[in-house]
Amino acid sequence: MSATRVPPGPAGRRTVTRRDFLRTGALAGAGLVIAFRIPLADAVAEAAAALEPNAWLQVAPDGAVTVWIGRTEMGQGVRTALPMIVAEELDADWADVRFEQAIPAERYGDMSTGGSTSIREMYAPLRTAGAQARAMLIAAAAAEWRVDAAACRAERGAVVHAASGRRLAYGALAERAAALPVPADAPLKDPQAFRLIGTSPARLDGPAKVDGSAVFGLDVRVPGMLYGAVARCPVFGGKAAGFDEAAARALPGVRHVVPVATGVAVVGDSLAAARRGLAALQVTWDEGPLASLDSAAMWAKLAERAAAPGAVVEKRGDGEAALAGAARTVEAVYRAPLVAHATMETRNCTARVTADACEIWVGSQNATGVQATAARLTGLPKEKVVVHLVYLGGGFGRGSEQDFVVEAVEAARAAGAPVKIVWTREDDLRHDFYRPPAYHVLRAGLDATGRPTAWFHRMATQSILARLAPRAVREGIDPTSTDVAANLPYAFPHFQVELALHDTGVPVGWWRSVSASQNAFATECFLDEVAAAAGRDPLALRRELLADKPRHRAVLELAAAKAGWGTPLPARRGRGLAVVESFGSFVAQVAEVTVAADGGVRVDRVVCAVDCGQLVHPDFVVAQMESGIVYGLSATVLGEITLGRGRVLQGNFDDYPIVRLDRCPAIEVHLAPSGEAHGGIGEVGLPPIAPAVVNAVAAATGKRVRRLPVRAEDLR
Numbered sequence: 001m002s003a004t005r006v007p008p009g010p011a012g013r014r015t016v017t018r019r020d021f022l023r024t025g026a027l028a029g030a031g032l033v034i035a036f037r038i039p040l041a042d043a044v045a046e047a048a049a050a051l052e053p054n055a056w057l058q059v060a061p062d063g064a065v066t067v068w069i070g071r072t073e074m075g076q077g078v079r080t081a082l083p084m085i086v087a088e089e090l091d092a093d094w095a096d097v098r099f100e101q102a103i104p105a106e107r108y109g110d111m112s113t114g115g116s117t118s119i120r121e122m123y124a125p126l127r128t129a130g131a132q133a134r135a136m137l138i139a140a141a142a143a144e145w146r147v148d149a150a151a152c153r154a155e156r157g158a159v160v161h162a163a164s165g166r167r168l169a170y171g172a173l174a175e176r177a178a179a180l181p182v183p184a185d186a187p188l189k190d191p192q193a194f195r196l197i198g199t200s201p202a203r204l205d206g207p208a209k210v211d212g213s214a215v216f217g218l219d220v221r222v223p224g225m226l227y228g229a230v231a232r233c234p235v236f237g238g239k240a241a242g243f244d245e246a247a248a249r250a251l252p253g254v255r256h257v258v259p260v261a262t263g264v265a266v267v268g269d270s271l272a273a274a275r276r277g278l279a280a281l282q283v284t285w286d287e288g289p290l291a292s293l294d295s296a297a298m299w300a301k302l303a304e305r306a307a308a309p310g311a312v313v314e315k316r317g318d319g320e321a322a323l324a325g326a327a328r329t330v331e332a333v334y335r336a337p338l339v340a341h342a343t344m345e346t347r348n349c350t351a352r353v354t355a356d357a358c359e360i361w362v363g364s365q366n367a368t369g370v371q372a373t374a375a376r377l378t379g380l381p382k383e384k385v386v387v388h389l390v391y392l393g394g395g396f397g398r399g400s401e402q403d404f405v406v407e408a409v410e411a412a413r414a415a416g417a418p419v420k421i422v423w424t425r426e427d428d429l430r431h432d433f434y435r436p437p438a439y440h441v442l443r444a445g446l447d448a449t450g451r452p453t454a455w456f457h458r459m460a461t462q463s464i465l466a467r468l469a470p471r472a473v474r475e476g477i478d479p480t481s482t483d484v485a486a487n488l489p490y491a492f493p494h495f496q497v498e499l500a501l502h503d504t505g506v507p508v509g510w511w512r513s514v515s516a517s518q519n520a521f522a523t524e525c526f527l528d529e530v531a532a533a534a535g536r537d538p539l540a541l542r543r544e545l546l547a548d549k550p551r552h553r554a555v556l557e558l559a560a561a562k563a564g565w566g567t568p569l570p571a572r573r574g575r576g577l578a579v580v581e582s583f584g585s586f587v588a589q590v591a592e593v594t595v596a597a598d599g600g601v602r603v604d605r606v607v608c609a610v611d612c613g614q615l616v617h618p619d620f621v622v623a624q625m626e627s628g629i630v631y632g633l634s635a636t637v638l639g640e641i642t643l644g645r646g647r648v649l650q651g652n653f654d655d656y657p658i659v660r661l662d663r664c665p666a667i668e669v670h671l672a673p674s675g676e677a678h679g680g681i682g683e684v685g686l687p688p689i690a691p692a693v694v695n696a697v698a699a700a701t702g703k704r705v706r707r708l709p710v711r712a713e714d715l716r
Helices: 016-032 038-050 078-088 118-146 169-178 206-211 245-249 271-281 295-306 319-325 367-378 403-414 425-432 513-532 539-546 550-563 616-638 688-700
Strands: 049-055 056-057 065-069 097-101 153-155 156-162 167-169 226-232 239-242 252-259 263-268 283-286 311-316 326-335 348-353 356-362 385-389 417-420 439-446 452-461 494-502 575-583 586-596 601-611 666-671
Touching: 016 169, 016 311, 038 169, 038 348, 049 118, 049 169, 056 118, 056 169, 065 078, 065 156, 065 239, 078 097, 078 118, 097 118, 118 153, 118 169, 153 326, 156 169, 156 206, 167 169, 169 452, 206 348, 226 252, 226 295, 239 263, 245 252, 245 271, 252 271, 263 403, 295 439, 295 452, 295 494, 319 439, 319 452, 319 494, 326 385, 348 403, 356 367, 356 403, 367 385, 403 417, 439 575, 452 513, 494 586, 513 539, 513 575, 513 688, 539 575, 550 575, 550 586, 550 601, 575 688, 586 688, 601 616, 601 688, 616 688
Parallel strands: 065 097, 226 417, 356 385, 452 494, 601 666
Antiparallel strands: 049 056, 056 065, 153 156, 156 167, 226 263, 239 283, 252 263, 311 494, 326 439, 348 356, 348 417, 439 452, 575 586, 586 601
């Protein structure tokens, strides 16, 4: 029977597919728990009757349209938006559409979810999948009626013969269509004819999340499952020098003590037993060379690195000469700290390892990576590793890492039973892959009329790719470190951006919007300083410098107009704005803030305008903007990871707070679809919020904040 709860489709119906049949046979042969059992005769009959023209789509004889999802659902809506793309081209009845989560296999390619790429990468393949099936169904109906296919059309789950009015549902045509060749060049619909894309139907995964049947990683239960907790060195890079295994094993419910790559795991009958065993281990740590690292030393090293030339990332004109000859120069240093992901669901993974197979249940942003990691650890071929992607309670980049997967696989292999590793909140905050710290040195030159002529930006930060893909770091440049800074849209005649990389020793990784968050904070705030030095309104200066950037200007002007830019505000209340291009989308935000006499900052209102090209599901775009704003606001006014004696000093939400309802501003989102190519949406709402808030603080108080998070003591 089911190893996890398998939620039904939106209408409570779950069809058995040829892929299910093949998967059942393969997994049963490998000795692994299967998702469900099906009658053999029914499976064979369905395999012959269903239409599966490609890896992504099946039309069943009962009319159900199933779309396989090759991305992770972590709240952003891919289990609805991706089926919408298929259903649009297929002309399916939306009520008949279902989804199934794909498992990593060659036919699905790379199953990683990040960089706001799900729609951008899958839009064309899924449109093609739907168009192929539509063409085959029309051809099948035409053959049935012995008419020209050109005289037939698809319409809401059926093929209609225009002249006679005859109509056949897709289910009735599925078997005949399945026998036809798959067309290589099925025509796509004119976007002007879209009836589903651009609308906001209810989420297909909504009912399961409401009734509790949706399975997240923490919900997974496997027969015979044990629980694991891991002791990890509190200092980055440290390792266990010794531990009292006997004391842990003597406790009731403790089954195994297992050294793993990240520390020492205790496996027990319950999570409580495993954690009691963990406390009894009394691990002695070899803390390694970073045992004295603290935040002050980290920032001193970054400042030292920023004082020396970096690798030139982008250059036009002669910035050095322009700055030397400027009538006025403006200089500033900005700092963006380490921050943690702090996802709603803490890290967890369940694994079963046998001599000839491995099965994993996990909420991961990188299912392909999970499969490869498990294959490497077990020595099994990848096809013997089955990864079940479950719902992920927040990813933000943290879900793409493999450390928690390694722990589960190593513990399960040693235990000879399924093991579920569960992290505490303290584990999550103290053993994260943090957003890199960034130290920004900026200079600008103005001519005698106050016109900006030169821009210089040197950032000292830590490379993410140096750990994950070191070959991608060439000549001192990690391209993921320079987004927004290197492609700054403003028309400066002289422009230079440098990158000075420094390894702090802190593990760093993808954090929602990657370098766009740190770099937008520095560049958009410094541009306001340039505007002040020139005696210019920040909006007017941006409009002038974006004269040849219509998409930037469009969202900037929309947000400013909706926010009432330039209208009076009460004392100690101010507006600030920022406009950022990232991940192929354009977002402008205006923040209104109130600064109390004691320096406390309250963000009252945020107005956001976004152009992400062609809209698929507008409500999802709005939701992602709101989510990005709130997540980014936490890092703007509250969040910072600090270090002492090589340790992360924060451990839970009491000392690493996030924005809650009482601090959440009123948020307005205005869509400005341009019809251009798809941009990303999951990350792009975040980068403008920090500079918009900080610029608003300056407008309210006249004081410039150049480090995050915004502190009351800086404003008293």
